[in-house]
Amino acid sequence: QAHLEESGPGLVKPTETLSLNCAVSGVSINWNTYYWGWIRQSPGKGLEWLGTIYSGGSTSYNPSLKSRVSISVDTPKNHFSLKLSPVTAADTAVYYCVRHSGHFGDTYNWFGPWGQGTLITVSS
Amino acid sequence: DIQMTQSPSTLSASVGDRVTLTCRASQNIGNFLNWYQQKPGKAPKLLIYAASNLQSGVPSRFSGSGSGTDFTVTISSLQPEDFAVYYCQQSYSSPGTFGQGTKVDVK
Numbered sequence: 001q002a003h004l005e006e007s008g009p010g011l012v013k014p015t016e017t018l019s020l021n022c023a024v025s026g027v028s029i030n031w032n033t034y035y036w037g038w039i040r041q042s043p044g045k046g047l048e049w050l051g052t053i054y055s056g057g058s059t060s061y062n063p064s065l066k067s068r069v070s071i072s073v074d075t076p077k078n079h080f081s082l083k084l085s086p087v088t089a090a091d092t093a094v095y096y097c098v099r100h101s102g103h104f105g106d107t108y109n110w111f112g113p114w115g116q117g118t119l120i121t122v123s124s
Numbered sequence: 125d126i127q128m129t130q131s132p133s134t135l136s137a138s139v140g141d142r143v144t145l146t147c148r149a150s151q152n153i154g155n156f157l158n159w160y161q162q163k164p165g166k167a168p169k170l171l172i173y174a175a176s177n178l179q180s181g182v183p184s185r186f187s188g189s190g191s192g193t194d195f196t197v198t199i200s201s202l203q204p205e206d207f208a209v210y211y212c213q214q215s216y217s218s219p220g221t222f223g224q225g226t227k228v229d230v231k
Binding site for chain 1: 173221
């Protein structure tokens with residue numbers, strides 16, 4: 001059973017880059033049927049899927065974020081990362097890393113398990 | 125994007141009640157619908173996938189149904205640990221979108 005844990009700075013200044021890591025334990029991040037994603041939650045927008053990285057390194061992102069987001073995997077460290085740049089106050093949210101069980105449109109695809117979440121505040 | 129609308133926003137109920145929560149999609153999504161439960165200060169947890177399949181470890185008092193645009197999750201006998209916020213999520217097409225949630229609170 002996979003266990004995920006986010007780490008990040010807590011506070012980021014507007015126009016800067018938000019960088020978050022997600023440490024995965026219990027499974028190899030490189031297992032070819034496991035995909036890894038990021039979701040955020042804010043009072044204004046609710047739950048919002050940000051993106052997923054698939055086996056082989058291909059990625060899919062929410063078009064609402066345009067070109068601001070990127071997700072990468074560090075196989076030796078068994079973790080994956082999110083970068084969002086540049087940030088504004090609207091990016092203030094709790095950020096969750098998740099296992100994504102398949103591609104959208106696959107017979108069975110869902111988000112789980114989830115990390116515990118990390119609050120990111122964008123403020124000067 | 126596919127819009128997901130949940131109703132009601134808040135449902136007040138008592139322990140032992142049978143409760144039904146509703147989720148509607150803005151277009152036909154087949155059975156590509158997942159339900160999550162979130163308790164205060166915790167991450168959401170998968171309850172039901174593909175509209176009616178109970179995730180391993182989820183009590184059998186939870187059940188899901190529906191297809192196309194209209195979906196429900198039913199708790200047959202509400203337990204104290206079931207007071208929480210419930211979210212639906214469509215997994216039919218990218219971007220996967222969530223409903224705004226239904227809070228089940230104490231009557």
